[in-house]
Amino acid sequence: MYKKTDENVILAYFFEKAKALKASSLWSTYSMLKSTLQINENMDISQYKKLVAFLKRQNDTYEAKKSKVLTMENVTIFLKEAPDDKFLLMKVVLIFGLNGACRRAELCSLTVKDIEDTGKILVITLHDTKIKKKRVFIVGSECNGYEIYHKYLRLRPKHVKHNRFFIYYNHGKCTVQPVGINSFAKIPQKVAEYLKLPNASSYTGYCLRKTSATFLADSGADIQTLKRHGGWQSTSVAEGYIEESIGNKLKISKSIFHQQELVASQDLGTSIESR
Structure with a gap:
């Protein structure tokens, strides 16, 4: 049975690792260590709440490096x-x-x-x-x-x-x-x-995969089309391309201002009729 002091030792180990590793690498290390300790020491570090909380905090400050896309x-x-x-x-x-x-x-x-x-x-x-x-x-x-x-x-x-x-x-x-x-x-x-x-x-x-998805999203493709095109199973990935799409943002902007123009036109018509 693992002891409470074991958590402090593991936590200190990851604290040092965090100085050199990014969040994704820390989680990979955690996964490998968890399996190794489970097999060899019958130790379940997934129960270490302070350790898991520490690793989650690393995600808050980590921003993944994304490839640039071609135009x-x-x-x-x-x-x-x-x-x-x-x-x-x-x-x-x-x-x-x-x-x-x-x-x-x-x-x-x-x-x-x-x-x-x-x-x-x-x-x-x-x-x-x-x-x-x-x-x-x-x-x-x-x-x-x-x-x-x-x-x-x-x-x-x-x-x-x-x-x-x-x-x-x-x-x-x-x-x-x-x-x-x-x-x-x-x-x-x-x-x-x-x-x-x-x-x-x-x-x-x-870059090429991301550029391809970006071109398709800018053309107005829906989520299902994007998922089929790139073979993505995750809807959130496809949604990300649509959310970042310049074409989609322009469409939203035009919709917003078009709606405002309609409201202004209706207000003007009401004002003229009331005279």
Whole structure:
């Protein structure tokens, strides 16, 4: 049976950890320690109320670092102006990532067989998704996406022994080596650096997925459409994109002032009739 003094020892340990770790890391450490102590010492630290309260307080002051998003103007400029001999691979990743709200793991595991070319559009199926449920998205002629894809595909060596779609590209040529997952995470930053955007390092591996959701929310999409698009199970995640949507905020603003104009018009009409 654990003693009351054990809580003070554990609390002191987390107090020191809190000086270097963010709230999410503290909770991960807590979870691992809880399982270890439960198995090896038969100690249940979930009963330590002071410890749990301390960890919850860390959440109050913690603000998660969110990836910045690209604008449609950023995307258009990059696809049109960035030289293909250096950025062709990044252009295809950008097109696929935005059209499919792709995670970097989904881009990494995408295979040649996952892409169906109808002659006018690409029908792309994501199998290896986080929620183990496939998603399908389309790449068409928008931003020359279909043409850019084919330009990259034509450079694929015939002797590639694997079926991963994304392979390394440099100086106008493709190698046989597949692109690693960490390389996908760096692509948004490289796009931002080319565009000379401030704080380019803030465009993380989550940038393409977040930008895609933001574009869709700005178009007026509802929660269910957003959830299907990105494969999100959480309604709160989709609601967050709608709440942050500039397009949605503009719509609300117009609705507010339109209502005020109607009220003012009605008041004026009543005033004129009473004369």
